[in-house]
Amino acid sequence: MTRSYIPLNSLRAFEAAARLLSFTKASKELNVTHAAISQQVKALEQHLKCRLFIRISRGLMLTAEGESLLPILNDSFDRIANTLDRFSDGQMREKMKIGVVGTFAIGWLLPRLENFRRLHPHVDVLLSTHNNQVDSVAEGLDYAIRYGSGAWHGTGAQFLCDAPLSPLCCPALGAQLRDPGDLHRFTLLRSYRRDEWSTWFSSVGASAPSLSQHFMMFDSSLTMLQAAQAGAGIALAPATMFNHLLEDGRIVQPFSQSVSLGGYWLTRLQSRVETAAMRDFSAWLLATIAAEASSAPGG
Template identity: 40%
Template sequence: MHRSLPPLRALRAFEAAARHLSFAQAAAELGVTPGAVSHQIKALEDRVGAPLFHRLTRALRLTEAGEAALPLLTEGFDRLADGAARLQLRDDENLLTVSVSPGFGSLWLVPRLDRFRRQHPKIEVRIDGTDRLVDVANGEADVAIRYGPGGYTNVQSQRLFAMRATPVCSPGLLARGLPLQSPADLAHHTLLHVEWKEAEGSWRTWLLAAGATDVDPFKGPRFTKEEMAVRAALEGEGIALIGDRMAADHLASGRLVCPFSADLSTPLVFAYFLLSPLNWQDDPKITCFSNWVLAEAKLVGDLGSERH
């Protein structure tokens, strides 16, 4: 079947730039110059006949067309990467494939992964960054980490940690002088939204719990990926409402701060779970990773487990 597609290089440049909201970071990821990324995106915009970014003075924002295309393209490149990996995959007993959402991977797992490699240097880790469902029971990945309500079937399910929705922003934003002493002061600030959290952990839910009924809970840009909202917060573009565990490293380093007291964070019903085959203890590499990630999670949250 013939598929009429724009050049793959242009699609890759757009997807990377849209995910990072930065031509420079996209260029670093792709191994090219920011000018090359800009050229490819301009060519793509000319081909589709519509702008894909709002180019602001110090930031990028996706247009409606760009927002609609990004999750589909990200999933498409994830699937291409999976397919290519399957062509090359060795029957290697030391290769461990870990499926995680891109947000959890970049914000929590990857910053800690070097500790696992130092403890288990013979295990080769492959991180499959995707939000799509994977069949751990049938070996599509060795283990998966997913955010949800629990109750997973046909797998070993162990809770890593629950979270609390916490407003975070850059210290530079506080230094600008706009008041931010109470939740009511959010009326003077930009709210950064994560679209997939509208059902839980939304600004509307948090503002109601905080009693800030005069603040518009829908104002501000929306992001399809949590890590994009965190990046915007780091750049001082507004205040993001993020699970506290996902912001833990940035908070510890001082790159992000909580403008309000911990009492104003709200518990989230969903949690992160480690999913592995029911016979996971028969595979040494899965056992090593499971024990390690559960120990890491214990440092930042309460532990629980369930088996179905």
């Protein structure tokens, strides 16, 4: 069967006139004459063998056929425009949506993300943060960076780095701590995992917290450290993610001992096919972490 092609100008003229319900406004938008719009619409109607407009006293009204055609053209022209907007300097821009657990975003990723942008200027990174509870399907994520063991159903996971937990607190409380047993006199701040503090105490050979020990639970290490800075208690958190607070003295690490209960992982749904932008980001992320690990003392 021979396919009959419709001139793009006719479709564009109809779309503008139908959206604005005016040949005059459409002519101004497309920078052509009123007569040109009228002729293009008439040619389209002849091609389709149906009327698309009805003239009324106040201007134009779409027929049922015109109403069915307009949203299809709206979507098609929007998609064309969005695709053309993605071209820059002869290269198509790519969008990549990443959900990042807030502690890793603040403590590691954001200070280094500009380096990725310089190396890959064609990739637009759309970043959102979460508190380790994330739905990659509902949020349409390409990647999710999460804390844990690396085992998530239907998800591929690439290990990024360990996140050992250490006691962290404000300087005023830190000055009162001489040995791990002193921690029993203070409020202990923890995440949703009940075994974090008991595991840490066991690792340093100290007695576990008693039943009377006061705890405060947080769903984010970021808010936990805000509480620690305010003197609310002693946090157990990944010290390497809070170097900026340690360096400027807003918090201190009274004991060097740490315990590892998980790490950070780059994850994606197994059903999600990697794009070129995703491969660029993954390669940059792993290479940067490896380079910093090898240059660190003892690396």
